Amino acid sequence: EQEKGLGALEGVGFRVGQGLSERLTKETPSFKDELDVLKFLCKDLWVTVFKKQVDNLRTNHQGTYMLQDDHFLLLSQLSNGKQYLEEAPKFLAFTCGLVKGALSNLGFDSTVTAEVLVMPCSKFQVVIQKS
Amino acid sequence: YLPFISPSASMHLMSSELFTLTYGALVTQLCKDYENDEDVNKQLDKMGYNIGVRLIEDFLARSNVGRCHDFRETADVIAKVAFKMYLGITPSITNWSPAGDEFSLILENNPLVDFVELPDNHSSLIYSNLLCGVLRGALEMVQMAVDVKFVQDTLKGDGVTEIRMKFVRRIEDNLPAGEE
Numbered sequence: 632e633q634e635k636g637l638g639a640l641e642g643v644g645f646r647v648g649q650g651l652s653e654r655l656t657k658e659t660p661s662f663k664d665e666l667d668v669l670k671f672l673c674k675d676l677w678v679t680v681f682k683k684q685v686d687n688l689r690t691n692h693q694g695t696y697m698l699q700d701d702h703f704l705l706l707s708q709l710s711n712g713k714q715y716l717e718e719a720p721k722f723l724a725f726t727c728g729l730v731k732g733a734l735s736n737l738g739f740d741s742t743v744t745a746e747v748l749v750m751p752c753s754k755f756q757v758v759i760q761k762s
Numbered sequence: 763y764l765p766f767i768s769p770s771a772s773m774h775l776m777s778s779e780l781f782t783l784t785y786g787a788l789v790t791q792l793c794k795d796y797e798n799d800e801d802v803n804k805q806l807d808k809m810g811y812n813i814g815v816r817l818i819e820d821f822l823a824r825s826n827v828g829r830c831h832d833f834r835e836t837a838d839v840i841a842k843v844a845f846k847m848y849l850g851i852t853p854s855i856t857n858w859s860p861a862g863d864e865f866s867l868i869l870e871n872n873p874l875v876d877f878v879e880l881p882d883n884h885s886s887l888i889y890s891n892l893l894c895g896v897l898r899g900a901l902e903m904v905q906m907a908v909d910v911k912f913v914q915d916t917l918k919g920d921g922v923t924e925i926r927m928k929f930v931r932r933i934e935d936n937l938p939a940g941e942e
Contacts, residue, residue, distance in 0.1 A: 646783075647787045650783040651783055
């Protein structure tokens with residue numbers, strides 16, 4: 632039941648990500664490489680949706696990226712302790728879909744997972760699928 | 763093409779697109795989850811209700827409006843303060859019933875439906891039905907039971923979007939036994 636709900640949330644996020652990345656990149660020239668696209672996600676997309684940029688972007692330069700948001704907007708209203716840690720995935724599912732959808736619109740297939748170790752910091756792992 | 767606007771203003775405009783996109787994605791998902799438009803309409807109303815019962819607190823805190831003395835005042839506050847605050851539009855109030863218990867809100871534009879088209883196979887879908895639930899839930903928290911429904915919709919080809927609101931009854935507080 633929870634699985635289905637999270638899947639639905641991710642689906643909603645996906646559609647929003649597609650639409651948003653389309654609108655946001657209308658006027659900009661095309662990206663020069665994969666890293667450039669990820670930077671766009673961390674800056675323009677994140678600011679539009681979460682009112683701030685991603686705090687840390689790491690990559691292994693082989694298609695895997697880690698986006699870290701130290702004060703993730705969707706978790707900021709929840710207590711910083713451990714009591715809501717279990718509920719955090721519900722708030723992350725939409726965002727995973729958002730990132731996937733944005734990447735999809737820009738021509739990249741990906742898997743996106745998220746984790747919260749310490750509230751309200753969230754980490755999103757993006758793995759770009761090799762075509 | 764947009765004229766130059768300050769960074770904070772453009773952030774606000776972006777947020778409105780995000781809002782419209784998210785609402786659209788939500789409705790799309792509901793259409794997938796439920797087989798028919800009627801069920802989607804009900805779900806939207808229910809979700810709206812759940813939002814409304816909480817939104818009223820945010821509204822009262824931010825708007826500082828006092829208690830309304832009658833339904834006419836309520837209508838004014840809804841159209842001129844609440845709609846402006848949350849959707850950035852000010853619907854006009856028309857078609858008062860002789861008894862003063864029913865009126866219409868006319869929305870010339872509805873931010874929820876920017877860039878939206880209803881596909882042919884969803885002719886019974888009340889796309890913005892969430893709004894009806896929000897109004898119903900919010901007013902219930904201030905002791906008013908109301909009926910809210912769309913009677914015209916630009917999405918369906920009507921010239922304007924019209925929401926009809928009817929006052930049903932006052933909700934009395936349930937006092938615990940033994941108190942005046």
